[in-house]
Amino acid sequence: MDRVSVQTNVLNANQEAAAENRRVFASAETLVINLMSAPGAGKTSLLEATIRGLNGRCSMGVIEGDLQTDLDAERIRALGIPSYQITTGTVCHLDARMIARALAEFPVQGLDLLVIENVGNLICPASYDLGENLRVVICSAAEGAEKPKKYPVMFHKANVVLLNKTDLAAASGVDLRELEKNVREVNPSATVFPVSCKTGAGLEMWLEWLRQAVLARPLLQRR
């Protein structure tokens, strides 16, 4: 038997495709966010609130990833924002090649901001770079305070963590300070915003941060 050295990252092909996407986004000067959470934590609600909050002050597009249906893309289009639905069938995450194929039909030229709403899942999407500039993870307070500890890889890789449904925290018996502490322990450098898409609490802080990130996109894209 002959032993042949390989030394190749298993996700190499995805990372090459992600690097190409990142070049496309940089040349279009589009800030790209990979938005991830468990199912039902409020990704689409946050997008709707963000679209309303930005109120046309930057040109925005959305790519939606779901196993089935284009209901989420319809919710976004109803607010006048161009959106493109990727249905993954049985695949539990988006990968960089799916995004590259979407970009052929949904060009980003002219967009200041593209949000890619990943499949609702706190596990696999953590491993797949899509070429984004920022990773935003939503954790719903109603899911319990221990989620960041149970899914540490996802939270570790986030740039921003939004603690959503803060209006339900007390009713769910969740201490928001404990939830935030758990986020900090797996990711000391994350920016954390407690928000409620339902009541609007905390959203202005997130929106202000996002406006600044859109303005600073040439710097974020140079990293």
Next chain:
Amino acid sequence: MVESYSSPMHEISIAQNIIEIAEAKAREENSRCIQVIKIRLGEFTTIVREALEFAFEIARQETLAQTAKLEIEIVPMSVRCAVCGPVTDPMREVCLLCPRCGLPLEVVAGEELQVEYIEVESEAERV
């Protein structure tokens, strides 16, 4: 460390990637039969060993790796503080704040997902 009820599809696409990388290398070596694929799998990834082993059994069908053995070396997570150095305190759960000074810790190992080598049938074995 990571809950293990993830969809098996996740590990299936990982298993397919492993096989594609191994097959490309085997073709470079003009081999049609891969006998061993050795990978290094970090503890601080989202991949569950048992699920990957199961997925590999399915994904290897009708490939050059159809009789190959998947050898998995688990790489433990290790962390380091820029001020205090390596942290050896056992971690009951992931906490990336230095237990001595509280500064953020750097993950220095445990994120690996790498094909190390393959073993293929040698010229002499091929009749």
